[in-house]
Amino acid sequence: MITYLEAIREAQARALATDPRVFIYGQDIGNFGGAFKATKNLAEEFPGRVIDSPISEDAMLGMAVGSAIEGMRPIIEMQFADFSTVAFNQIVNQAATLHWRTRVACPITVRLPSGGTSGSGPFHSQSMEAIYAHYPGLVVMTPATVEDAYSMLLEAVATDDPVIFCEHKYLYYHLKAEKLPAETLKPGAARIARQGRDMTIVAYSAMLHEALAVAEELAPEGYEVEVVDLRYVKPLDTDTIMASVARTGRLLCVGESFPWGGVTAEVVARVATEGFSLLDVPPQRLNAKDTPVPYHPTLWAAHRPTTRTISVAARRLLQM
């Protein structure tokens, strides 16, 4: 069995082994192996290529951009997604604009340990995908499975654009697979994670598993829920979403980040503007609450969408 976290470590090991342009730079990632051990033993296996950085997120990203200009393929580990705000300027103004301004590619991968785990509080729990997806020139990946954590991270390293790789901390240890995948979908493609005909739930990252649990819960009642796993939130595979809504006529989009704007709003907006005639009932969205992510387990569990709240929303939609 291999966990989601081990898949991330294995993908990095493979990238280092197969591509001399790859190096990893981040805080505590060297001999210590990273705060989550995503780079465990990599510094020993690949001497000089897994480098501890000072606590300087801005300079970490600037360093990545400069090395990418010279043809390297850096992987930057942010210790927590939340800290990427310190590097925000370098990501959205330096990395994201470089190719458009100069036609010189900026192939960097920024790994963001994302999302909530109970007890982590406002500054170690954030989901930042919507903020980065907003900026032209960035690719934003949100792998939800062990297989995707592995194949998409390799894809990120091979991508000629800056990739914000949102890996979910809750999935690190919880999610396991038999083995690493040999094949994957085309870059940018969403995936039908479960087929159904009565409604579509669009989800990504950890919320995929909540959505699948709800689909399972509703099955004995005769409802066939289709679940779309976005995989990439930028670019967004609107075709797959639209085709699913064409089949079901009902759309619920679930995300773990804050409710104002964001991925769920984008999905609903696209379906409403470009596929209004596919809808039988108004599209719905479900997000976290509009407060910072709380520390205490009881508050934390109520802050984000859960199988219970998704189930309520799904039933309401099915009964419309």
Place this chain on the structure above:
Amino acid sequence: MDPSNAGPEFIRAYRFMLMARLLDDKLASLYRMGKIHGGVFLGRGQEAVSVATGLALRKGDVFAPLIRDGAGRLAFGEPLLDGIRTYLGSRLGPMQGRDGNVHRGRPASGLLPMISHLGAMISVVNGVLMAHRFKGISGTVGAASVGDGATSTGAFHEALNQAAVEKLPLILVVTNNFYAYSTPNDRQFACESLLDRARGYGVAGAVVDGTNLEECLSVIGAAVQRARGGGGPQFILAEVLRLCGHGEHDDAAYVDPSLKSGSAGQDCLRVAEARAIEGGFASEAQLQDMRKEITLTIEAAVAQVQQEPAPDPYQEDWCALASRDLRDVQPENDGQSGEAMLAASRAAADLLATPGVFEPETKGRQAVL
């Protein structure tokens, strides 16, 4: 510098300074005629520091100039046309009209295109130098140019510390021109000298009189040599007044008159001319001829660029991604015009009528990379 070569080296540097100054004059004139979109940012008064930095670098090195580095850019090898094309918005320029004025560069040739956020280019230079290290390229250096204002940013401190930790051959040239836009030094920092910034990070530092070309060439040249020889990051602090506003929209009425009349307020170009004549490097007539020749070159270049095409919004592909396969997934600009919405709505209706649409189709799969 080889002493026997001092004259030709000095004149070579002076020539780039003069070209930068005359280009600045021309750009200011075009700005006043309304021929330039956006701002114009000149390097008047700061040419000596800038040219010394550009000249100390060579092919294979990397340079991140800032807004007052016209002379350093030319000395590093930026074609004269690049600046004119970028200011006049020619499609043939390195930025193709996508970015303007001083926000230009040729990263593949080691000339980094500045972003407006101060201090942000220093760590990018560090990254280029790290890549050289990874690739086993030795003997190269990188220079980043900033002003007094940038020394207050977090990016500046993070990057200087990073260069020190990695012992990178970075030359950080800080030109203190006494005002960050309109903000004087006493509202910018409270340490005795900005050189303290270098000491704080364990970085070698040197001070140079920014009005004196010979001193700039020698001090900055020596710092570059130290970095090239493995001496780690070098911090240069130059002091000189800028002889213009922050941009051409700014009359710089806030500048203290005593600074203008003081030694830092001397025009480095005039000081260099006097030195060239006094040192016997060139005669006054030769300098006059040089000025005429450069003026003609600039006039011809501007005339050429004014005939060049502007960027065409209908030819622009409006996509910021380099990855061809990803830009085809969902063109982000679709669905934003009425026409596109109608087309999408028709496509949606077609989708409903498509045989097999109710059988979810598995997208083409590919091997893991």
